[in-house]
Amino acid sequence: MQVDLNTAIxxxxxxxxxxxxxxIAERYIEAFFKRKPxxxxxxxxxxxxxxxxxxxxxGPARRKKPLHLSFQGTLTMxxxxxxxxxxxxxxxxDISSIEVLRDELLKAxxxxxxxxxxxxxxxxxxxxxxxxxxxVRSAQQSPPISIETVRALIQSVSSHRIVHVSSxxxxxxxxxxxxxxxxxxxSVFDGKELVIAGVEHFEIEGDDAALLVEPQYSWxxxxxxxxxxxxxxxxxxxxxxxxxxxxxxxxxxxNGVKVRNCDLYGSGTYGFEFENCADVDVDNxxxxxxxxxxxxISNSQNITFTGCVFADNREFDLCSFFGEVEQIMFRxxxxxxxxxxxxxxxxxxxxxxxxxxxxxxKFSYNVCRRLNDxxxxxxxxxxEYVGNSWESSPQIN
Numbered sequence: 001m002q003v004d005l006n007t008a009i010x011x012x013x014x015x016x017x018x019x020x021x022x023x024i025a026e027r028y029i030e031a032f033f034k035r036k037p038x039x040x041x042x043x044x045x046x047x048x049x050x051x052x053x054x055x056x057x058x059g060p061a062r063r064k065k066p067l068h069l070s071f072q073g074t075l076t077m078x079x080x081x082x083x084x085x086x087x088x089x090x091x092x093x094d095i096s097s098i099e100v101l102r103d104e105l106l107k108a109x110x111x112x113x114x115x116x117x118x119x120x121x122x123x124x125x126x127x128x129x130x131x132x133x134x135x136v137r138s139a140q141q142s143p144p145i146s147i148e149t150v151r152a153l154i155q156s157v158s159s160h161r162i163v164h165v166s167s168x169x170x171x172x173x174x175x176x177x178x179x180x181x182x183x184x185x186x187s188v189f190d191g192k193e194l195v196i197a198g199v200e201h202f203e204i205e206g207d208d209a210a211l212l213v214e215p216q217y218s219w220x221x222x223x224x225x226x227x228x229x230x231x232x233x234x235x236x237x238x239x240x241x242x243x244x245x246x247x248x249x250x251x252x253x254x255n256g257v258k259v260r261n262c263d264l265y266g267s268g269t270y271g272f273e274f275e276n277c278a279d280v281d282v283d284n285x286x287x288x289x290x291x292x293x294x295x296x297i298s299n300s301q302n303i304t305f306t307g308c309v310f311a312d313n314r315e316f317d318l319c320s321f322f323g324e325v326e327q328i329m330f331r332x333x334x335x336x337x338x339x340x341x342x343x344x345x346x347x348x349x350x351x352x353x354x355x356x357x358x359x360x361x362k363f364s365y366n367v368c369r370r371l372n373d374x375x376x377x378x379x380x381x382x383x384e385y386v387g388n389s390w391e392s393s394p395q396i397n
Contacts, residue, residue, distance in 0.1 A: 037061035037123050039115050040357055040379045042329050045279065045302045046105065046130045050096040054080060054115065055359060055381045056089055063117055067091045070114040070122060071101050080115070090381075095128070105130040131279065144205075150175035157182045160201045165209040165234070172213050172220065186222070188246065191215030193222060200227040206234035213238055217245040219273075228256040237265040245269060247290070251277050259285055266290035266313070274300045283307055293318040294338070301326035301353070311336040317346035318368070321376070326353040332360045340368040348375025355379060363388050 038057040046052065056062045067080025076098050080091035095102050104111050105128065112125035144162040147153050154175045156163045159182075176185050176192045186193040191214065196202075204211075211234060213220050220236045223229060236248050247270040251257055257280040264271040264287045271287030272295040274280060280303040287294050290313045297303060298321070310318075310333065318340050321328065335344065344366065345356060355377030363371075365387040372378045 035060055035121055037063075037115065037117065037121065039123055039126065040381075041126055041128075042331075042357060042359075043302060043304065043327065045327070046095060046128060050094060050102065052093040052095060052128070054091040054093055055357075055379070057379060060121065061123075062089060064089065065117050067093070068116050068119075069093070069098065069101075070116065070119075071098070071104075071111065074100065075119060076101075151178055154178050154180060154183050157196055157199060157202070159199045161199075162203045162205065164205050164207070165211070166207040167209065169210040169212060171239070172211055173215060173218065188215055188217035190217050193218040193246065194220075195222045195224060196226065197224040198226065199229065202226065202228075203230040203232070204234065205230075205232045209233075210235035210237070212236070213246075214240065215246065216240060219246045219250045220248045222250040222252065223254050223257075224252045226251075226254045226257075229254065230258040230260070231262060232258075232260045233262065235263040235265070237263075247271065247273055247292075248287075249273075251275070251280070253277070255279050257281070259283070261285065264288070264290075270294065270296050271310075271313070272296070274298070274303060276300060278302055280304070281306070285309075286311065288312050290314075292316050293320060293340070296320045297322070297325060297328060298349075299323035299325070300328075303327070304329040304331065305333055306331045308333045309336065310334070310338060312338065314339045316340060317342045317373075318344050320346040320349065321356060322349035322351075324352045325350055325356070328356045330356075330358045330361055333362075335361065335363045335366055337364070338366045338368070340366075342368070343370050343373045344368045345372040345378055346375070347378060348373050350376040357381075358383060362386070 037060040039061050040055045040057050042053045054067065064082065066078040069076045069079050079098060080093050082091055095105065101111065110127050110129045112127050114122040114125055116122040142161055144164045145156050146164045146166060147156055148168055150170050150172055153163060153170065157180060172194050173191055179185060182197055182199050184195050184197065186195055193215065211220060216238060248264040250273040252275045254277045257277065259282045262285045264285065266289035269290060269292035271290050274297045277300040282305045284307045286309045288311045293316055294310045294313050318338055347356065357379045359381045360383065362384040367389045370390055
């Protein structure tokens with residue numbers, strides 16, 4: 001009986017100690033980790049220039065001091081060079097100057113490093129990956145082919161090929177039913193949809209040229225299972241204004257995509273859709289007047305929009321993300337006069353990954369319920385907000 005009583009007393013004391021001490025311990029642990037600096041990096045997939053841009057995310061990371069790096073127990077001091085821009089706190093890290101780290105990246109799938117100001121308060125591990133630049137214009141590439149008709153365009157689609165379209169407006173659906181090894185047609189509600197599949201090192205470049213479609217349920221062009229492709233200096237859109245069910249450019253299972261100096265216009269549903277894609281750069285491109293939103297990205301990584309303009313799009317979630325997304329970056333882009341009854345950035349469909357980064361962008365006269373739905377990590381840094389209407393104001397970093 002005495003043993004049972006002693007056991008009961010010990011159990012009560014243990015329970016009380018747990019009840020009292022656990023919250024204290026949790027608060028201590030939480031406070032400890034809040035002291036850790038948190039950084040966002042771009043790009044996390046390194047190219048041959050070996051440069052990484054680093055931005056602070058939380059308070060302990062916002063210190064105007066040289067940044068240090070730890071890799072495999074070795075501390076390298078002062079490797080992060082502070083930005084010269086007075087209105088931006090950030091660092092540039094040249095990985096090529098750290099020989100042991102560069103050599104490991106050349107032979108490994110990835111490496112984990114830690115950043116710090118004080119060796120007693122290091123950041124959580126930051127993962128880096130290296131992929132060598134594989135330019136679109138390869139040594140095997142044929143000389144550019146100039147085309148003036150849809151038929152010639154379709155017949156020119158193949159790997160290691162540059163197609164030049166100059167001073168012409170092509171109605172792509174006029175090319176049906178012509179098909180090739182790399183071109184097929186999907187049926188949509190009101191016509192046919194052009195699909196380019198299985199090409200690599202392929203480029204379409206324009207000069208005062210437009211690629212258009214009539215069917216409102218058709219994407220202008222869909223690319224599937226392509227690698228190292230580029231679209232430059234083109235206007236792409238739907239002929240008929242109104243309410244469309246197809247977007248402008250869609251990419252499925254594509255790697256190494258570059259879109260530069262293009263004008264994508266509605267009334268397509270979205271300007272862009274990326275599904276299972278990686279290593280995408282969209283530069284100096286406009287997406288305007290689309291009827292569902294700006295873009296949709298699912299299960300994709302390392303997609304960067306730089307110097308782009310997103311204007312006069314509507315009416316659902318404007319930038320939507322689903323599945324595993326990693327390192328989606330908007331840099332020095334402009335969001336102008338877009339309207340949505342929902343979010344500018346829809347994040348609640350994300351199931352994993354590193355989040356979405358919006359750095360150095362300008363938001364002007366947009367009307368949305370909110371900037372983001374809070375469903376996943378959205379990193380904002382040095383953005384400008386002018387004349388927007390939000391139900392809940394974004395935090396300006």
